[in-house]
Amino acid sequence: MPPRSQPTARQERLGAELRKLREAAGMTAREAAALLGTNPMHMSHLETGRAGISEERLRRLAANCECSDAKLIDALVAMATDRTRGWWEEYRGVLPAVFLDQAELEHHALGVRDISVVGVPGLLQTEHYARAVFSFRVPELPSKELEPRVEHRMRRRSxxxxxxGTPYEGIIHEAALRIRVGTRETALAQLHSILEFSERDNVAVRVIPMEAEQFAGAYSVMLLAAGAVPSLDTLQRDVPDGTGFMTAEAQLVKARAMFDKVKAFSLGTKATRDLVREVMRNL
Known part of the structure; x- marks a missing residue:
C-alpha cells in the first residue's frame, strides 16, 4: 500500500508516539525496522503517520522498547485500529484539513476544557453567531466557502x-458575552443557547466577571482535549498561520496549570447562569 500523502493530525500523533517509544528505549529506526520485519523507509512512514501499523506490530514494538504502561499501549492500539469514518470526512477537499483535524480531535476526546476571552467558544456558538464570525474577514468568503464553515461548526456541537455527551468545561470572560457579534437578536439567541447548554449534565460553563481583579489572562485562550491517558492529551491554540496542535509533555503540563489558574477567577455554574441572564436583560 502506498504511503499516505496527507496523514491526519491523529495519524501523525500516533506516529509521533511510536517514535517516542523507540527513542525512549535508545533504539535506532533501523533496529526498529528490523524488529518489525520492514525497512527503514517504511519505519519512517510509520513514525510520520504516512503508514498504518497493526496491533501485533505495535505491541511487539512496545514490548521490545520495554514500555510497561499498559493503558498507554492499549490507547495506541485503539488509535491504530480505529476505522471510524466520521462526519467530518464529508468536508475533505471542501474545507482546510485543520477543520477536519479539529472535529476528529474533539470526537475522540474523553473530555474538553475550553478558555475564551473575547468570543464565545466554537463548541457553544449558534449558527447565526458562527456565520457572523466567519463573515468578518478580509477579503470576505464567498457563500460556497462560508456556509460549509458554519455547517461544520454546528456539527462539532454533536x-x-x-x-x-462528552464532558465539557468552558470558561468565558464576561466581555465575550457583552460583545455584540451580529445583531441584537443574534446576541440574545447566543446567550440563551449558552444557558441551555449549561443545564446539560455534561456541560459546565463558568464566566470570569468584569470586576475580577488581577486577571491578566487575555492571551490564555486554549482548548485542551483529554486523551485516553494524560500523555495523549492535546492542546489546541490559535497560531499566526491558523490552528496549532501541541502535544509535548511540557506544553500539556503548562496548559493544565494555566486552565486551573484562569478557572480560579471564574464564577460557579449557578452564579454564571445568573450573570448570563443579567447580560440578556441589559441587551
Missing part, C-alpha cells in the same frame, strides 16, 4: 449533544 459531541455535547450525543448520549452520553
Amino acid at each position: 459531541i455535547l449533544e450525543r448520549d452520553p
